[in-house]
Amino acid sequence: MYIPVETLKSQLIALELVTAERFDELVALAQETKQDIEQYVVSERIISDDELAKVVANVRGWHVCDIARERIDDALFLSFPEESAKAHQTVLLREENGTVIVATLTPDNVELQSMLEQHVGKPVDMRLTSPSALSTAFRRYTPGLTERWEQLSHQLRDDATDKERDAAVIALIDLIMSSAADSSASDVHFNPERSGTKVRFRIDGILHDMIVLPPAVYESVVSRIKILSKMRTDEHRSAQDGKFRFTFSAAAGDDMDVRVSIVPSTYGETAVLRLLTSSHRNFSLSDLGFGSTDMERFKEAIQKPHGMVLVTGPTGSGKTTTLYGALKIINTPDVNIATIEDPVEYEMGGITQIQVNVQSNVTFASGLRAIVRQDPDIIMVGEIRDEETANIAINSALTGHLVLSTLHTNDAPTALPRLIDMGVEPFLVASTIHIVVAQRLVRKICQSCVESYTATPKEMALLKNNASFATAFKGHGGKKVSKTIRLYRGVGCRVCNNTGYAGRIGIFETMMMTESIRSLVMQHANADDVRTMARKEGMSTMQEDGFEKVLNGLTTLEEIFRATTE
Secondary structure (H helix, E strand, O other): OOOOHHHHHHHHHHOOOOOHHHHHHHHHHHHHOOOOHHHHHHHOOOOOHHHHHHHHHHHHOOOEOOHHHOOOOHHHHHHOOHHHHHHHOEEEEEEEOOEEEEEEOOOOOHHHHHHHHHHHOOOEEEEEOOHHHHHHHHHHHOOOHHHHHHHHHHHHOOOOOHHHHHHHHHHHHHHHHHHHHHOOOOEEEEEEOOOOEEEEEEEOOEEEEEEEEOHHHHHHHHHHHHHHOOOOOOOOOOOEEEEEEEEEEOOOOEEEEEEEEEEEEOOEEEEEEEEEOOOOOOOOHHHHOOOHHHHHHHHHHHOOOOEEEEEEOOOOOOHHHHHHHHHHHHOOOOOOEEEEEOOOOOOOOOOEEEEOEHHHOEOHHHHHHHHHOOOOOEEEEOOOOOHHHHHHHHHHHHOOOEEEEEEOOOOOOOHHHHHHHOOOOHHHHHHHEEEEEEEEEEEEEOOOOEEEEEOOHHHHHHHHOOHHHHHHHHHOOOOOOOOOOEEEEEOOOOOOOOOOEEEEEEEEEEEEOOHHHHHHHHOOOOHHHHHHHHHHOOOOOHHHHHHHHHHOOOOOHHHHHHHHOO
16 A cells, blocks of 8 residues: 655644654654564554545545455355465455456555456446455355354263363364454353353443353353453352453454453353444544534644543443544654553553552552643543642643543533532633543444435424424524434445444533633532533533434434433
8 A cells, every 4th residue: 555655644634643853753763673664653553544544545546445345246256266265465345337346455456456357257446445455355255153052062062171172272262352453342141040041242332142151161251351450260159350452364464352241140250341442543633423513622622732631421421432532633753742541551652551440559549640740731631530639630620731531420510510519619620621522433324235214204293393403404504393304224234234333422411611600600600501602602511412423324313312312
């Protein structure tokens, strides 16, 4: 995917991913490690390889191919042998108007194009894709989890030797973990029941049943998980926590950290594994779902030299990802950034990241005290949980540091009285906080099978008197909620496992700390008063932002009501 270094530099600067000075530094580091600069900016997570493919295709005048969103003809795909596909880093996707669509890393390879045309007996359209997309596509040559489990279950028969059984258990765990990674699952659940243990994947926030393990097999599986996580294998009546690292694609060098929680339950030990992969994470604020107005407000706040930026929402609402998106923007060579997190979910180059460890007395409060003595310019506190952490964070923001943190509240206005309830003086809250962002995550409609339709009478009844929808509809160019509104949904296809959804996007509520709101905070105003003032001054609610995304075909009404209805 070669393009001239200066061209790559100008493209990354235009995308606001690096400064000129930072790019020159990256070039020098790439030369030291004997890597191509394109390979290096991906390894440093400046840009994902999918986004880099788009940049290269634009510069070279090639078509780009996002395999995950492509309709794939299985017969055509499998007609090109796996060994050949991997050797040429190329896959066949489908036929379109008499031409076969091909995804490859080398669209300008004339010899490859000629060979493929001979293979299929038709013209081919060579389109650029990314290494990670190809790596995922290659897994299509492998049978699914259910089929592979059926094959493997024969090796776990009662008369198997201990050596055969141990090997099969290791293979089973590898199978489950790699399948979870392939499915972009965030968690793997092992739920013991009377008849067996259900293995479930949480994908885009929703749990899906995958396979059922017999009780005897699961006992061996949970023991193996304990060994990997350095837990006590002889302890079955107490909760245990641990972690391990799993390589799910040796060829691509992809690792994921796995956090493990095991607790005793009625029919055995329940295990939940949180998968923390960072190699393919893109922390672009626009990709996270920020609208243009909210993004400008947020960018303005995080560029300030001191003060506090708060992101609020329940567990699993994407708060940490939003903060990493902010760090990606402000992480430049001329600033010292330090974080205290529990856990460190994603590694970022150029930043000091500290893991909370209660056993070593490294808490958010103690870690934050230590960070302040490290001459930081910017501090990220994973979560403000208690009065001590809140006061240290606020005072750090007051004394020349930019502090980014998260708080568990349902909306943006509630964050201010929440801090006061935690013992922070109102004048400190008013003088340090620049912005509060509240958020939720909703599932995105699969773009491979999206269709528009006329809202049903039931949906119209829900929307007709909904003030938030009326506001969003007006902002979208409508005048009044009529009898015929076009909405969108996913029909279901192979790309989305017939769910109609693929991926998630944030819905946001962004409250700037204006003079009017500062005055209310000083008067110990409640959250309702703050909300009223913020609405008068232009704050859109999460539900309004969600309905805007519904009208733009990004998500569905069901998702917005699920995420925003208390």
